[in-house]
Amino acid sequence: MSDPTLLVLSSLADGDKHGYAMMEDIQSFASTRLGPGTLYGAITRLEKQGWIRPVESDDRRQPYRLTAAGRRYLEEELASLNRIVKTGLGRLKHA
Amino acid sequence: MKRLIRFAAFFYPVRWRKRYGVEFDALLEEVSPRWRDVFDVLGGAMKMQLTHGNSLKLVIGLAIAGALIASAFCVFALPDRYLATGVFGMPEAADRAESVRRVAGIQQKVLSRRSLAEVIQKQDLYSKERNTTPLEDVIEQMRRDLHMNLLRSNSFNVSFIYPDRFKAENTVNDLMARMKSEGALNILTPPALPQKPAAPNRLRIACFGLGLGFLTGVAVAIVMRMRTGRI
Numbered sequence: 142m143s144d145p146t147l148l149v150l151s152s153l154a155d156g157d158k159h160g161y162a163m164m165e166d167i168q169s170f171a172s173t174r175l176g177p178g179t180l181y182g183a184i185t186r187l188e189k190q191g192w193i194r195p196v197e198s199d200d201r202r203q204p205y206r207l208t209a210a211g212r213r214y215l216e217e218e219l220a221s222l223n224r225i226v227k228t229g230l231g232r233l234k235h236a
Numbered sequence: 237m238k239r240l241i242r243f244a245a246f247f248y249p250v251r252w253r254k255r256y257g258v259e260f261d262a263l264l265e266e267v268s269p270r271w272r273d274v275f276d277v278l279g280g281a282m283k284m285q286l287t288h289g290n291s292l293k294l295v296i297g298l299a300i301a302g303a304l305i306a307s308a309f310c311v312f313a314l315p316d317r318y319l320a321t322g323v324f325g326m327p328e329a330a331d332r333a334e335s336v337r338r339v340a341g342i343q344q345k346v347l348s349r350r351s352l353a354e355v356i357q358k359q360d361l362y363s364k365e366r367n368t369t370p371l372e373d374v375i376e377q378m379r380r381d382l383h384m385n386l387l388r389s390n391s392f393n394v395s396f397i398y399p400d401r402f403k404a405e406n407t408v409n410d411l412m413a414r415m416k417s418e419g420a421l422n423i424l425t426p427p428a429l430p431q432k433p434a435a436p437n438r439l440r441i442a443c444f445g446l447g448l449g450f451l452t453g454v455a456v457a458i459v460m461r462m463r464t465g466r467i
Contacts (some may be wrong), residue, residue: 160263177241177263178275178280181256185284202266203259 145175145183150207151214153193159202160184187211237269244274247297249288254331274304286456295453301406302449303344307442316433318401320408324335324415328390343384345414352378355414359407361398374427382411391424401430 152158152166166176175183184205187193192211196204207215224229241264249256256417267273278301329335335387352375356362362374386392394411398404408427415421 160259161266164263164267171271176276176280177260177267178273178276178283181263182283183265185252185256194443201258201262205260232414 145179146156146160146187147215147218148175149180149187150192152212153205153207154212154215157196157204157206159198159200159204161202163205226227237271237273238264240274241269241277244281247278247300248284252284252288265382271308275301278304295450295456298453298456299446299450302452303442303446306445306448307438309441309445314436315399317397317399317435318404318430318432319395319397319434320401320404320427320430321395321425322408322412322423322427323387323391323393323420323433324412325391332386332389335386335392339384339392341388342415342421345418346411347379347382349375352413355407355410359403359410361403361407397434405429420430 147166148171149163151170151188152163158166160177163179164175169190184193188195188205190210192208192214194208196206198204242261245253245264246258248260253260264277279296282297282301301368326335326338329338349372353371354365356371356374356378362377365377371418381397383395384392385395393416394408395405396404396411405427412423414425416423
């Protein structure tokens with residue numbers, strides 16, 4: 142799975158993170174390294190859609206937080222993916 | 237590398253940089269830079285220019301991306317090739333046409349299938365190609381890499397371009413020895429060991445990439461403006 146939107150939302154699901162922390166986190170749980178351009182492309186889109194928002198910080202590194210709308214979207218997408226995974230695995234078992 | 241990535245980040249739209257510039261620069265300082273990050277940041281900048289930006293930066297960015305891609309292609313895909321050249325003298329001809337005929341006659345004999353097949357075997361040329369393609373194709377390749385040019389009415393040169401500079405020199409020596417036995421020719425300048433590669437012309441290829449990127453940028457900018465109703 143390499144959709145930057147889902148990867149960023151999943152990364153923020155357990156708490157606020159800044160860009161570099163997201164990159165590291167995504168690398169560890171999805172074995173995918175998002176480049177800086179791809180990551181900030183996703184952050185820009187997600188913020189515009191209201192699914193994440195910046196959290197106040199004194200650091201130059203800006204942390205982001207998942208919004209309620211973002212959480213709902215992520216839950217729906219993951220549930221849909223989960224159904225696909227279950228169906229695929231079930232069919233493989235019976236093949 | 238970090239400088240190159242920061243330079244690539246310059247191509248993000250001003251409005252975007254005002255909002256995300258500080259945190260994006262902070263991220264760029266933290267990451268261990270890789271070559272693909274340069275293209276990733278350039279690609280990200282192009283996407284932002286398409287959605288938020290201005291056409292000029294898009295054109296410049298694509299032109300630079302084109303030059304970078306062309307240069308990377310040169311470095312990784314095209315090997316250096318060395319040119320060895322020797323010069324022959326021949327008896328003065330009545331006119332230039334006569335000289336051209338003489339050189340063509342020599343060329344025909346030396347560039348014959350049999351002669352070139354012998355040289356290829358003896359000098360161990362095109363070993364990779366010989367494993368994968370028929371000998372006829374390899375001989376054709378050698379004919380393309382070999383040139384004979386009339387210099388004056390009484391002299392002409394023989395040149396051969398090849399990735400191994402020692403083999404390039406030996407091959408010209410071999411060919412000149414064969415030609416000498418074909419007629420009343422004397423070697424004016426034997427081939428010297430080439431010191432610098434003659435090809436590929438990396439600057440020209442980078443310029444080509446720059447031009448191609450520029451044209452692509454102009455085309456994308458026009459499409460963008462048409463979509464936004466500015467044309």
